[in-house]
Amino acid sequence: MLSSTFLTLKMKIAPLIDIDDSKLDSILNNIEKREKGALVYIEAITRLGQIDRNIAIELLVLLVKEKLLIPTYKIYCPECRESSKKTYSNINEALKEGVCETCANDVCQIHDLNAIDFLFQKC
Numbered sequence: 656m657l658s659s660t661f662l663t664l665k666m667k668i669a670p671l672i673d674i675d676d677s678k679l680d681s682i683l684n685n686i687e688k689r690e691k692g693a694l695v696y697i698e699a700i701t702r703l704g705q706i707d708r709n710i711a712i713e714l715l716v717l718l719v720k721e722k723l724l725i726p727t728y729k730i731y732c733p734e735c736r737e738s739s740k741k742t743y744s745n746i747n748e749a750l751k752e753g754v755c756e757t758c759a760n761d762v763c764q765i766h767d768l769n770a771i772d773f774l775f776q777k778c
């Protein structure tokens with residue numbers, strides 16, 4: 656069951672996005688149960704709601720507008736296919752650091768947004 660705050664939020668965003676009511680419910684319910692600061696991955700929301708990745712991103716961006724989530728970034732190493740444990744609040748900060756925690760590969764030499772993992776954090 657969603658709290659009244661989340662129900663209000665749902666009523667506000669439901670007309671703006673093409674997601675079944677029950678799927679939107681389960682996604683919002685999942686996000687509501689998480690603690691402040693919890694990381695929210697696009698892939699997890701895609702799987703949870705069984706929705707397209709683009710729709711998941713659309714929903715997450717709406718939740719950013721509603722100040723429920725903030726965007727955050729990790730360094731993704733194309734060499735060992737690991738994401739950093741550390742998160743960054745902006746892309747430049749991540750690119751500046753740009754070294755893989757696992758294999759020390761200089762991710763920034765790639766100069767590529769593929770070296771960045773886009774995710775969200777609960778406010």
Ligand SMILES: [Zn+2]
Nearest residue numbers: 732735755758
């Ligand atoms: Zn690596």
